[in-house]
Amino acid sequence: MxxxxxxxxxxxxxxxxxxxxxxxxxxxVRDVLDFLDYxxxxxxxxxxxxxxxxxxxxEPQAPLRxxxxxxxxxxxxxxxxxxPDVVLFRAAAxxxxxxxxxxxxxxxxxRREDLKQAADAxxxxxxxxxxxxxxxxxxxxxxxxxxxxxYEQYRRQxxxxxxxxxxxxxxxxxxxxxxxxxxxxxxxxxxxxxxxLIGLLFFLLERxxxxxxxxxxxxxxxxxxxFECSRTIANLVLFPHDRRMTxxxxxxxxxxxxxxxxxxxxxxxxxxxxxxxxxxxxxNLYLTANAKKTKVLSLGEARIHFHLEINAKLDALERAISSxxxxxxxxxxxxxxxxxxxxxxxxxxxxxxxxxxVYRLAGLTGxxxxxxxxxxxxxxxxxxxxxxxxxxxxxxxxxxxxxxxKRVIKHKEQIHDDVELILTESLLRVETRGRMAQMIARMxxxxxxxxxxxxxxxxxxxxxxxxxxxxxxxxxKRYLKGCxxxxxxxxxxxxxxxxxxxxxxxxxREFGEVKRAAAIMLNNPLALMVRxxxxxxxxxxxxxxxxxxxxxxxxxxRGRNYLDMRTFVAARLIALNRKKAVRNWLSQWAAKSKKSGxxxxxxxxxxxxxx
Numbered sequence: 001m002x003x004x005x006x007x008x009x010x011x012x013x014x015x016x017x018x019x020x021x022x023x024x025x026x027x028x029v030r031d032v033l034d035f036l037d038y039x040x041x042x043x044x045x046x047x048x049x050x051x052x053x054x055x056x057x058x059e060p061q062a063p064l065r066x067x068x069x070x071x072x073x074x075x076x077x078x079x080x081x082x083x084p085d086v087v088l089f090r091a092a093a094x095x096x097x098x099x100x101x102x103x104x105x106x107x108x109x110x111r112r113e114d115l116k117q118a119a120d121a122x123x124x125x126x127x128x129x130x131x132x133x134x135x136x137x138x139x140x141x142x143x144x145x146x147x148x149x150x151y152e153q154y155r156r157q158x159x160x161x162x163x164x165x166x167x168x169x170x171x172x173x174x175x176x177x178x179x180x181x182x183x184x185x186x187x188x189x190x191x192x193x194x195x196x197l198i199g200l201l202f203f204l205l206e207r208x209x210x211x212x213x214x215x216x217x218x219x220x221x222x223x224x225x226x227f228e229c230s231r232t233i234a235n236l237v238l239f240p241h242d243r244r245m246t247x248x249x250x251x252x253x254x255x256x257x258x259x260x261x262x263x264x265x266x267x268x269x270x271x272x273x274x275x276x277x278x279x280x281x282x283x284n285l286y287l288t289a290n291a292k293k294t295k296v297l298s299l300g301e302a303r304i305h306f307h308l309e310i311n312a313k314l315d316a317l318e319r320a321i322s323s324x325x326x327x328x329x330x331x332x333x334x335x336x337x338x339x340x341x342x343x344x345x346x347x348x349x350x351x352x353x354x355x356x357x358v359y360r361l362a363g364l365t366g367x368x369x370x371x372x373x374x375x376x377x378x379x380x381x382x383x384x385x386x387x388x389x390x391x392x393x394x395x396x397x398x399x400x401x402x403x404x405x406k407r408v409i410k411h412k413e414q415i416h417d418d419v420e421l422i423l424t425e426s427l428l429r430v431e432t433r434g435r436m437a438q439m440i441a442r443m444x445x446x447x448x449x450x451x452x453x454x455x456x457x458x459x460x461x462x463x464x465x466x467x468x469x470x471x472x473x474x475x476x477k478r479y480l481k482g483c484x485x486x487x488x489x490x491x492x493x494x495x496x497x498x499x500x501x502x503x504x505x506x507x508x509r510e511f512g513e514v515k516r517a518a519a520i521m522l523n524n525p526l527a528l529m530v531r532x533x534x535x536x537x538x539x540x541x542x543x544x545x546x547x548x549x550x551x552x553x554x555x556x557x558r559g560r561n562y563l564d565m566r567t568f569v570a571a572r573l574i575a576l577n578r579k580k581a582v583r584n585w586l587s588q589w590a591a592k593s594k595k596s597g598x599x600x601x602x603x604x605x606x607x608x609x610x611x
Contacts, residue, residue, distance in 0.1 A: 002056040006194040007095030008088070013046045016091035020083070020227050025553070025564070027226050028418055029066050029080050029459045030425070032466065032498040034566050036573075037532040038083050039545050049084045053200065060085040060207040063223070066459055069382035069416035076177075078418075079208055079223035086227050089208075092201050093232035100191040105242040107159055107255040110235035111228055115257055119156050126155035153308035153315075159255045164264030167302045168271045170278055170294040172259040172287050176230060179237055180286050181205065181219040187236045201233070231258065237285060244281045249274060271296035305349030313338045314357050321364055321559075332367035339369065356387045363391040363557035371395060378408060378419070385419045389426040390557040398432040402439065417457055424463045428470060428565045429555075431601035437471040444468045445479060451495050452483070461495035465502040466565045470605075477506060484517040484526075493525040500529055505572035536573055541581045546574070550589055552596055563593065563602040571609040586610050 017038070024034045038045060052058040064080040081089065109115040130151060151163070158167065172178070181202065188198050208223040222230040238256070245254045245263065253264040261278070265271045275296070279289050297305055317335060320326050326334075339358055345351075355377070362370050370377075370391060378388045393401045405423045408414055424447065427440055444467035450456040451464065468476045483499035500518075504511040511533060518526035549570050552561040575586060590610045594603050 002054060004054050005196045005200060007197045008050070008053055008091055008200070010046060010050060012091040012095060013050060013087055014042070016087045016094060017042060017046065017083075019094075020087055020090055023227055025566075027080075028068065028078060028421070029064065030462060030566070032462045032501050032566065033570055033573075034549070035083050036546075036549060036570050037528060039543075039549065040532050040535045042545075045084060046087075049088060053088065058088075060204060063208055064459065065210070066417060066421075066457060068224075068418045069385070071381070071383065073415065075416065076224055077210055079210070079225050081208055081223075081225065085204070085208070086225065086229065089201075089204050089225075089229040090227055092197055092204070093229050095197065096188065096191065096193050096201070096236065097232045099193055100187075100236050100239065103190070103239055103243075104235075105239075105246050105254065105256075106251050108235070108238075108242055109257050110231045118159055122159045122161070123152055123156040125161075126152040150303060150308045150312070153306070153312050154302075157306040157308065157311065158262050158302075160262065160264050161252055162264060163299070164253065164266070165299060166265045166268055166271045167297045167299075168261075168263040168265055168274050168278075168295070169297065169305070170261050170263075170275065171290050172282065173290045175259040175287070176224050176234060177221045178287055179220070179222050179234055183237050183285050184222075184233060187239065190239075191236075205233075234258070241281045241285060245278070248277055265296075268296050268298075304345050307342070307345065307349060307351070307354050310338065310342045310345075310354055311357075313341075314354075314361065317361055321361070328366050332362075332365040335361050335365055335367050336369050352381060352384065355381070355384060359384070359387045359391040360557055363394040364559055366395060368395060375404065375408065379411060379413045382416050382419050385422045386426075389423055390555075393426060393429060394555075394557045398430050399436055401430065402427070402436060406443075417459075421457075421459060421463070424460065424467075428463060428466055429562065431599055432471075433601075438473070440467055440470075441472040441476050444472070445476060448479070448483065448495065448499075452492060458492070458494040461492075461498045465495075465498040466569070469502045469505065469569070470565060477503070481510075481513065484514065496525055497529055500526055501569060501573070504529075504533060504576070505569055508576055511576060533573060533576060537577045539574075539577055539582060540579060542574070542585045546570075550574075552593060552598065561596045561598050563598060563605050568605050568609070575609055583610075 021035075021039070024030065049058070061082040061084075063082065063085070066078045066080060067075040068078050070076055107118070109118060154163070155161070160167075184205075185198070185202070205222065206217050208225075209217060209221060210223065211217060222234055224230065235258070238259070242254070242256060245261070249263055249265065255262045263271075263274055263278075265274055275289070275294055278294075282289055295301075295305075303309065317331065317338065320334075321331060335358070342354055342358070359370060359374075361367075374388050374392055378385055389405075392404050405427065408423060409420050414420070427443075430440065432440075444464040447456065447460050447464040448468075451458055451461045465480065468480060480499045480503040483495060484503070500514050504514045514526065514533075515530050518530050550567055552567070553564050554560075555562050571586065571589070574582065577583075587610055590606045593606050598606070
C-alpha cells in the first residue's frame, strides 16, 4: 500500500540535495547553471518528489550517458541522472549506509574525503612518533634519516600503522559492472533497512542501469555516477569480504579504498596465502580479483611502487610553495631535480599519481620542462587530461594552448569524448581578446552545429554556449537566438536550454524573446527555464543558497581566485531582477570580487554583471 517510506523524508532529501549541490561543480558533465533552477524553490520540487514516492507514482527520468576514458583505449560509461533522481538515490543510499556503518571495518573507505582525512591523520601520527623517537635516538647516517622520511609517506600512502615486511595489493576486475543485484539484496538483509526502501533502491537501479533498448534487465552492474550513490551501495556488498579478511590478518593489517585493497603480511609465502584467500572470498560474492594488479611487494618494492621518496620530496615542495620563502624560479629548478630522479622509476607502480602532482606543481612554479612531453603524455594516459590541460594553459601563451587543444582533438589516437569535453571546458579559463577570442568563438559555433546535427553528444552544447558568451560578438549572439528554434526536436533539449539561458543573460529584452519562443513551442523544454528566471526576477532579496553559488573559485594551478563562467551566468540572470536590494547586493558582490585577486579579464566580466 502507498505510504511513507522510512529514510525518505523532507530532511533526508534536503541533506542529500546539499551534498549533491556541493559536488556539481566538480562533475565531468556540468550543466550551464550547475542546476541553479533547483535552488530557486527547492521546497516545491522536494515536496513534489516526496509526494510521488509516498504515493507510489514516482518514475525516474532517462539519464544522460557519457563515456569516460580508461587506460589502454578502453572506456566506461558514466550515468548522469536527473537532479531529483540522484537526490533520491543519494538519500536512500545514505540511510542504508547509516544503518550498516557499525558493521564497517576500521580502515574501509569509499568516499574520497574520508580517505584523505585518514591519510592526513596517519601522516600526522607518524610525525609525532618520529619526533618522539628522534628525541631518544640520534640518526647516525643519511640512510637512517631517509627511512625516517619514508615512514611518514608509508603511513600516508598505505595508512597501515605497523611496518609490515611484505605488502599485498589487489583490486577487483570491473567491480561496478560485475556486482550482482542478488548480492546487493543479500547485503541488505544483514541490516535493519525497511523493505520498501530496499524496493525503491532496486527500482532506481533497474531504471538507471545500462541495457539495450527494450531488453530485459540483466540484474548485474551498478551505474557509474559521480555523486557517491553507487559507491555507497557497492561498499556494503564488500562488508562480508572485509570481515573475512580482517579475521585472517587483523584489522590493523587491512585497508580498503573502494575495491583497492592493501594487506600487510610477514612473508612472501603468507602473502601468497592471503591472495588465495582474497580470491576465494571474492568468489563467494561472484567477483574476481584483478590478477594483473595483484602483487606481493617487499618493503623495498613497496617503496618504489608507492614512490615514497618522490612523494616526500613533492610534499616538501608544496610546503615551500605555501610558505613563499623561495622564488618561483628556485622552486622550478628544485622540481626539475625531483622529476629527473623520479624518471628512474618511470611507469612503475602508482606512477600516474606522481605525474598528476608534478604537473600541478609545475603549473604553480611556472616550470616549462614538461611542455614537450605533455602532448604524448595526454594521448597515452587520457586520465591525466584535466591536470595536463591546466598545466599547459597556465605555463604558456594562450595562442599556444589553443593550438595544443586543436592538435589533441584532431589527432587520430584521440578517441575519448571526455578528453574533448575537458579540453573544451578548459577554454573557458583562457583569458584573451581580439583575433584569438574570435577563433575560440568560431570553434564553439562549429561545436554547436555538430550537436544540432547529432554528430556530438549533447553535453558539448553547454561549454559551447558558454564559450560564445565569453568570447563571441553580436553575430554569435544571433546564432544563440537561432538555436531557440531547435526546440521542435526533443534530441536538442540540452542545446536549447543552454542557448536560451546564455541568450537571456544579455538583458531583459533578450529574455522577452526567450519567453516568446517558449510560448509557441509545442514540445516545450523552455517552460521551466522561463519560470526560473521569472521567479528570480520576483525575489526581494538574495537567499543564502544563492550567495554560495556566486562564490569565486580557486585555481589550484595558478594559485589565485577566478570567476567561473557558470557563476557569471548565474549573476547575469540575477541582474535581470531590478529591485533595489538585489541590485545593491550585486554591487557589493562585484566590488568584493574585484578585490579578491582576480585577473583583469575576470574584472571586466564582473563589471558586465552590474553595468
